């Protein structure tokens with residue numbers, strides 16, 4: 056990732072991609088206190104636009120607030136930085152990664168007196184779980200790792216430190232030949248994927264874990280709640296057990312990177328017909344209409360760059 060042409064927004068300035076470096080004694084490298092966002096820009100029918108930019112920036116600043124990090128940039132500056140990075144790198148559709156971290160002024164657990172930094176990078180990133188996965192669905196394994204307890208790590212923060220849990224779950228699943236992991240909360244109820252929220256469909260009703268299970272309050276999850284309402288489908292947010300996923304008619308993951316990815320199998324148990332289900336296909340198609348600017352009702356969710 057480090058050796059490529061382009062520009063990165065680094066503490067208010069555009070720097071050469073290869074020069075966007077930090078010192079090895081950077082606090083966040085050692086202690087993991089930092090926050091990031093995953094955002095996408097799409098090449099819409101009206102040109103390149105960033106999807107739900109305000110919501111992502113708001114979540115980044117809320118994550119920093121939860122982590123007691125005082126980010127020295129406003130929401131407007133962070134929004135503009137993301138637009139600038141897409142523009143200056145001449146990207147039409149891309150993935151945008153803002154990251155805020157604690158600097159190298161001092162080490163020791165307490166970050167008091169240290170500097171808070173912010174960078175924004177963007178690059179082309181296709182289907183996170185594969186084009187095939189988007190169409191046919193993916194194979195998922197329930198992880199042996201539980202999702203965070205809501206009072207051990209801060210699950211509403213998209214915190215750097217939360218992702219060791221995701222990394223271990225994803226590696227365990229993929230090394231066993233699956234595409235992604237599903238994590239249960241410490242009480243054994245379904246929480247979310249290693250990098251995604253989950254939805255299941257049973258008898259025409261859509262279910263998703265309520266946020267008490269420690270899942271991130273996903274912006275794509277919220278988008279699907281709007282889509283379901285538009286389609287006249289009920290959504291129930293509740294505690295979901297792994298065997299409710301087994302006997303579901305359909306299931307899918309959502310995320311900025313994953314978009315809407317059907318799940319065809321969990322723990323070698325086929326879900327429904329073992330393919331992308333009809334309701335999932337409707338939701339996926341509505342999602343891509345929205346992000347590509349083909350649904351005027353959600354034009355306000357697209358920030359032109």
Ligand SMILES: Cc1[nH+]cc(COP(=O)(O)O)c(CN[C@@H](CCC(=O)O)C(=O)O)c1O
Pocket residue numbers: 092093094221247248249250251252270271272273274275276309310311312313
């Ligand atoms: C743990 C987790 N849960 C849910 C979501 C979905 O949230 P949202 O993107 O707001 O709908 C994501 C996003 N995962 C990001 C990181 C992926 C990565 O590999 O890095 C993403 O999708 O950008 C998570 O990381």
